[in-house]
Amino acid sequence: MVAPPDNDVLWARALHFRHDDGSPGLSGVSLGVAEGEILAVGGPRGSGKTTLLRCLSGLVPVADGEVWFNSVPVHTMRTAARERLRRERFGWIDPVPVLVPELNVWENAALPLMLRGVARRPARATALEWLERLDVGDKARKRPGDLVHAERQRVCIARALAPAPSVLFADEPTAPLHRADRRHVLRTLTTAARSHGITVLLATSDADTAALADRTVSLLDGRRVRTVHLPPVPGTAETEDRAACSLSV
């Protein structure tokens, strides 16, 4: 087992993954993510973006291939150690907002901080700051059920950023938002990540979203591919098939 390069906070080598029903999820994906980098994981629906994020974050065990975080092997960790790693160093945003209905908005946003041992009062102050930045500060005392879907997603984003995780895994984080809101929320997320040195893995099938990242890796059928944009042929209508093709790398 060879340790990864020092400057990569997250590193994967020859990652293969099969779902419980035997269907293939990933086929030999390797990548490195530098500290503080915002990396978009692109690809069409079903290409393996979520599966890759789940493997890299230790949410599912990796049986074939390697995942390293800060030069520590994640693929050999036991379940409890992976859980601790996720709780203390990682953040996660799902494409659909999931909040605890019995807690109010600020309590939801403060939850990861309190799980890390931060006292209620400072956890509340930090949560409120992030809720303000995500434009839902005025909802702090409401229950998730009183918010509209897009507001709930903003709360989830605030909750993920509040503890300033080392790595934030964001799976289509702005999917539930209206197009007009997306750019603003993504800017808030990327600006916050840059100012706090948070490394971000941003799964998205949207080119505008990927454009906010420092770099994009693309997946197709569970493999990393390089998308090559072909020049238009003069005098012909450019079709999507003609404009771009993908090569396995």
Ligand SMILES: Nc1ncnc2c1ncn2[C@@H]1O[C@H](COP(=O)(O)OP(=O)(O)OP(=O)(O)O)[C@@H](O)[C@H]1O
């Ligand atoms: N739990 C599961 N069991 C079996 N197959 C699954 C499971 N989850 C995902 N898959 C399949 O694995 C492939 C990759 O899915 P994945 O969700 O990782 O892709 P994705 O790029 O994130 O897609 P989307 O944009 O739709 O979320 C797809 O063919 C999907 O149907």
